[in-house]
Amino acid sequence: MKTLRLKAGKERSLLRRHPWVFDSAIAKGGGDAGETVRVESADGQFLAWAAFSPNSRIKARIWSFDEEQRIDADFIEQRIAQAVAARVWFDIQSDGVRLVHGEADGLPGLIVDRYGDTLVAQFTSCGSEKFKKAIADALLQVTGLTRLYERSDASVRQLEGLPEVTGWLRGEGATELTIREHDWRLTLDVATGHKTGFYLDQRDSRQRFFEHTRHRRFGKVLNCYCYTGGVTVAALAGGAGHVTSIDSSGPALDRALAHVRLNGFDESRATFLDADVNASLRQCIERGEMFDAIVLDPPKFAPTAAHAERAARAYKDINRLAFKLLAPGGELFTYSCSGGISADLFHKIVASAGTDAGVDGFISERLQGAPDHPMTIAFPEGEYLKGLVVVRR
Known part of the structure; x- marks a missing residue:
């Protein structure tokens, strides 16, 4: 040894x-x-x-940290069994769930999501790569499933000296899936979708937006970086008058429109724009538009703390523009999924953006990843997703 x-x-x-x-x-x-x-x-x-x-x-x-522990296939299976069993503690209300969340579950470099009858695994470290066969065997043994797709195409593998790998590890079949989330149906493709196919970490935030919309009866909603329209569906389900959704991916917007139809909503209540978010926000300001609720869920601007300064400027700019478009009494749901941006720094960025926009507001909620994406007390770096709900005065 x-x-x-x-x-x-x-x-x-x-x-x-x-x-x-x-x-x-x-x-x-x-x-x-x-x-x-x-x-x-x-x-x-x-x-x-x-x-x-x-x-x-x-x-x-x-x-x-146990000197007597043997690190072998039995250890891997035990850790996976513990991680899967822990998910029964949470009221997830979906058949899309994260079963293994890396370091938080004692399996560093391993991400496993379940979408109905299909597992998707991402191996992002040399250690998880070394135990890939044992991990695959254990996942099928513990869950009783037969389909396991690999999405080891995250950029972090380059830092580990590992090549990108995707494809079926166990089983085969269609990669296009439909899951239930709360009272909605959403689709994904585990072969081509972002991350392992979908953003499960925002599940609870989508539900909170639905609840806010139902309570506040938002007339006009702006959903920025909408991806496949999970928040759009939540807003329409909550009774929003009209939702404008912006993303720079045409295929993602096609799926978002399909989600509106799949859940039986009136298409006339939804507009989808294949466009740059910053440019679109500026155009909305020039037209004098105002929105009752705005969602900002941008991609990862700062993967590490070394990128924090540049990312802070990008976060501040989009939040400043959003504040200018937010009607008095309106709500801004704003997020950062950057591990290099702490919750404290994100708060300061949003506050500075409000000041520059000449807008005052109060934070009504702090949001984080869904509970099947846990953060441990010994590993604060695991808190990558931060969200604030800001009500404009």
Whole structure:
């Protein structure tokens, strides 16, 4: 068994059960890609078992802090069983659910979503890649399903020195699926959709927007970066008078329109624009338009903290424009899915955007990912999705 010896004082984060070891913390040692290594303090004290990643700044991702633990196929199956069992704690109200959420479930670099009778897995680290066969076997054993699609095409694999891989790992068949979410039906394609096919992390936010719309009776709603129209469906279900949805993907907008039809809503209450969001917001301002509710759910502007400054300007700009379009008493649902933007920084960005727009408001809610996307107390970096509901005064 190979060993990683840390520099003096660098063991503190592992003693707090943080699951990462950065290259700057290592005094000596290493291993092959995905190999399980013993992590020790400078004085030789056992700290953890970890998967080694030669090409990443995160050199080791922790499997276990128990010295007696064997890291093998049985360990993998046990962790997957625990993760799947934990999801029964939550009232998810959907047959689209995240079953494994990486470090939060003790399986670093592994994402697994279930869409009805189909599993989709994403392997984003050398450790999860090394155990791919054991993970696939365990997933089918624990869930009783037979179809498992791989979507290992996330850009983070490049940092691990891993190529993109997609396709069926187990089973075969159609990749176009329909799921139930609350009282709605939504479709996705696990082969071509964003992430593993869909944004399950925003499930509860879509429900909250439906509840706000039903209570407030929004007349005009603007849904920016709408993707396949989950929020559009929620707004129409809540009784919104008209929803304008903007995205720069024609295929996503086609699916969004199909969702309006699939759920039986009047198409005349929905407009879809294949356009740049920033340019569209400016055009709306020039036309003097106002909206009762605006949703901003942009893509990841800052994947790491190193990108935070540039991303902050982008977030501020779109929020400033949105505030100018928000009617008095209206609500802005604004989000950041960037891991490099903390909740505190995002709050400051939105506040600054309001000031520049000459708009005052109060935060009525803070939103986060759905509960099947957990964040642990030892791993605050897991809080990538942040949302604020701001009511304009």
